[in-house]
Amino acid sequence: MALLLDVRNLSVLFGGVLALNKLSLEIAGGEIIGLIGPNGAGKTTAFNVVTGRIKRSSGSIFFCGRDITGWSPSRIARNGIARTFQNIKLYEDLSVIENVMIAAHSSISYSFLEAILGLGRFSRDESRIRSKAFELLELMNLKELAAERASSLPYGSQRKLEIARALALEPKLLLLDEPVAGMNPTETREFADFILRLRDSLSIGIGLIDHDMSFVMGVCDRIRVIDHGVPIAWGIPTQVRNNKDVIAAYLGTDFGVVTGDHAAN
Amino acid sequence: MLGPNRKFTEGLFKVTTHRDRTLTVFSVIILLAFLFYADRNFDSYTVRILENIAIFITLAVSYNLINGVMGQFSLAPNAFLAIGAYTSAIFTLSQEEKLRSFIIEPMLWPLSVISFPFAISLLLAGIATALVAVMMATPVFRVRGDYLAIVTLGFGEVIQVLANNFLSITNGSLGLKGLYPYTNLWWAWGVCIFTIFCTVRLINSSYGRAMKAVREDEIAAEAMGINALRIKTFAFAFSAFFQGVAGGLLAHLITTISPSLFTFMFTFNLLIIVVIGGLGSTTGSVIAAVLITWGNEALRVFEEPSNFFGFQYEGIPGMRMILFSVILILVMLFARTGIMGRSEFTWEGLLQWFRRKIPALKV
Numbered sequence: 001m002a003l004l005l006d007v008r009n010l011s012v013l014f015g016g017v018l019a020l021n022k023l024s025l026e027i028a029g030g031e032i033i034g035l036i037g038p039n040g041a042g043k044t045t046a047f048n049v050v051t052g053r054i055k056r057s058s059g060s061i062f063f064c065g066r067d068i069t070g071w072s073p074s075r076i077a078r079n080g081i082a083r084t085f086q087n088i089k090l091y092e093d094l095s096v097i098e099n100v101m102i103a104a105h106s107s108i109s110y111s112f113l114e115a116i117l118g119l120g121r122f123s124r125d126e127s128r129i130r131s132k133a134f135e136l137l138e139l140m141n142l143k144e145l146a147a148e149r150a151s152s153l154p155y156g157s158q159r160k161l162e163i164a165r166a167l168a169l170e171p172k173l174l175l176l177d178e179p180v181a182g183m184n185p186t187e188t189r190e191f192a193d194f195i196l197r198l199r200d201s202l203s204i205g206i207g208l209i210d211h212d213m214s215f216v217m218g219v220c221d222r223i224r225v226i227d228h229g230v231p232i233a234w235g236i237p238t239q240v241r242n243n244k245d246v247i248a249a250y251l252g253t254d255f256g257v258v259t260g261d262h263a264a265n
Numbered sequence: 266m267l268g269p270n271r272k273f274t275e276g277l278f279k280v281t282t283h284r285d286r287t288l289t290v291f292s293v294i295i296l297l298a299f300l301f302y303a304d305r306n307f308d309s310y311t312v313r314i315l316e317n318i319a320i321f322i323t324l325a326v327s328y329n330l331i332n333g334v335m336g337q338f339s340l341a342p343n344a345f346l347a348i349g350a351y352t353s354a355i356f357t358l359s360q361e362e363k364l365r366s367f368i369i370e371p372m373l374w375p376l377s378v379i380s381f382p383f384a385i386s387l388l389l390a391g392i393a394t395a396l397v398a399v400m401m402a403t404p405v406f407r408v409r410g411d412y413l414a415i416v417t418l419g420f421g422e423v424i425q426v427l428a429n430n431f432l433s434i435t436n437g438s439l440g441l442k443g444l445y446p447y448t449n450l451w452w453a454w455g456v457c458i459f460t461i462f463c464t465v466r467l468i469n470s471s472y473g474r475a476m477k478a479v480r481e482d483e484i485a486a487e488a489m490g491i492n493a494l495r496i497k498t499f500a501f502a503f504s505a506f507f508q509g510v511a512g513g514l515l516a517h518l519i520t521t522i523s524p525s526l527f528t529f530m531f532t533f534n535l536l537i538i539v540v541i542g543g544l545g546s547t548t549g550s551v552i553a554a555v556l557i558t559w560g561n562e563a564l565r566v567f568e569e570p571s572n573f574f575g576f577q578y579e580g581i582p583g584m585r586m587i588l589f590s591v592i593l594i595l596v597m598l599f600a601r602t603g604i605m606g607r608s609e610f611t612w613e614g615l616l617q618w619f620r621r622k623i624p625a626l627k628v
């Protein structure tokens with residue numbers, strides 16, 4: 001499969017803090033790539049830079065062979081990168097179906113005049129967008145909730161709705177920021193199956209962040225580990241699991257902490 | 266019609282049925298028949314109130330698109346109104362009238378010799394206002410929330426200063442006098458119905474959904490491919506077009522315009538209307554525009570001497586404003602989201618309401 005995302009030596013500075021230090025990451029079509037690391041490692045920051053929400057300090061981002069560094073978030077989205085948010089960002093006061101339909105806005109072919117006059121292209125596009133949205137809700141088991149206000153959904157369903165909305169953009173690459181946070185083990189297992197099926201049926205690339213290690217190890221083809229913005233490991237799940245640096249980063253047994261503890265005692 | 270415990274269906278299944286369309290056409294015909302009757306039988310004071318109501322509905326519905334549907338706190342309407350009023354007036358005034366009234370500085374050629382029919386002047390007023398809105402959008406929408414309010418407020422002041430100082434175009438503080446009173450019930454209500462029609466159709470399209478997305482969460486809207494600045498600019502221009510046309514109607518209703526007419530008070534009144542109606546609800550804007558424009562006149566009785574149930578009442582000037590404020594405060598205390606909240610009128614909702622109230626009725 002062709003390379004979709006190619007992130008090269010990406011660095012982000014927040015004031016004086018290096019939130020991301022020379023991160024490189026590749027995602028190909030049909031591939032699921034995990035991005036893991038302790039809290040505050042810079043995972044969400046990496047997604048934010050790739051989707052254009054945060055300006056990078058150095059490095060470059062290529063998507064489908066084009067340099068998209070510095071593009072606006074909406075342009076990047078229209079070119080095929082959809083995402084979900086760690087702190088769910090739905091259009092809370094709108095209905096579930098409208099949430100999904102909104103993501104299809106860039107696909108409409110009618111002008112505002114045609115919308116006002118209700119001409120052919122308007123009705124055709126609207127019914128296409130509507131049935132597409134219902135299809136996606138069905139896929140996520142949300143069809144019965146189509147008329148509900150998005151904010152009235154339980155947490156888990158809100159996460160699913162965010163994914164349905166992201167898919168309505170018909171993306172080539174899907175970035176999921178902690179999709180199974182708050183799910184119980186059964187739901188997580190179902191979600192893992194869902195992600196694998198999604199990848200197989202749409203053959204899109206998926207990048208995901210999560211703290212649930214068994215989930216990440218179970219679905220990802222390759223995993224990139226970062227700690228304090230610094231990439232410390234890259235490889236298939238078994239390689240990453242046994243990597244000394246990774247274990248150290250997660251358990252906090254580096255020298256700094258140990259000597260710190262001794263000093264305190 | 267739309268109670269709070271009704272299942273939430275805004276924007277869903279908004280398929281206009283044949284029945285709905287018939288009912289809409291039918292009610293428009295009833296409105297036209299009423300106007301026909303009013304035109305022949307009502308005194309000129311009442312007709313004037315009806316014309317004012319139509320103009321304020323036009324203004325409120327288009328203002329609601331920006332402040333309610335798209336959630337951008339703009340205070341620009343008085344500026345748009347002024348631009349529309351001046352543009353249309355400049356084009357309808359006759360050559361002789363222009364020669365007569367521009368006494369400080371003669372009018373700029375070729376404006377001094379151009380005259381158009383009223384319809385074309387109104388159209389030009391709308392287009393000119395929309396163009397100004399497009400030019401304003403990029404600098405103005407760099408900020409949001411309270412800052413946007415301040416910037417657009419300043420824009421209104423700037424327009425007033427310009428109107429005062431471009432003597433060869435606006436005749437300065439003397440203003441433009443002797444406009445022909447073209448605006449009648451038909452013009453006012455025609456534009457009003459047209460505005461409601463266009464705005465509602467737009468809101469129910471993908472463009473309207475994109476505007477709502479920007480209101481709900483701009484970051485999430487952009488992440489879904491919506492260019493926020495672009496949709497804001499478009500909505501601003503769309504709304505400005507109708508406000509410019511309304512300005513033209515207003516100018517040819519009062520027949521004299523000057524810079525001091527278009528103060529912030531206009532915007533303030535509109536803000537009250539859209540908030541009382543329910544920010545984001547076109548239905549609410551229409552209802553509130555009617556209630557407030559009509560109420561403003563109805564409350565005049567409290568300023569005139571009268572006899573209340575045997576008590577002699579002298580009439581207190583300014584009483585109207587006090588009562589008005591009290592009503593406002595009550596609305597904000599007991600109906601915080603306004604009359605309609607964000608709900609819209611639907612025929613289905615009305616029929617259901619009838620079914621509940623009158624079970625015998627089989628509609």
Ligand SMILES: Nc1ncnc2c1ncn2[C@@H]1O[C@H](COP(=O)(O)OP(=O)(O)OP(=O)(O)O)[C@@H](O)[C@H]1O
Nearest residue numbers: 014015019037038039040041042043044045046086
């Ligand atoms: N907009 C911002 N401005 C300044 N600092 C920021 C900003 N966003 C993130 N940071 C900082 O950058 C670092 C990385 O944050 P980030 O949210 O990317 O971590 P994360 O890996 O996603 O953590 P978590 O697992 O808790 O979600 C943190 O120290 C955070 O405080």
Ligand SMILES: [Mg+2]
Nearest residue numbers: 043044045086
């Ligand atoms: Mg994060």
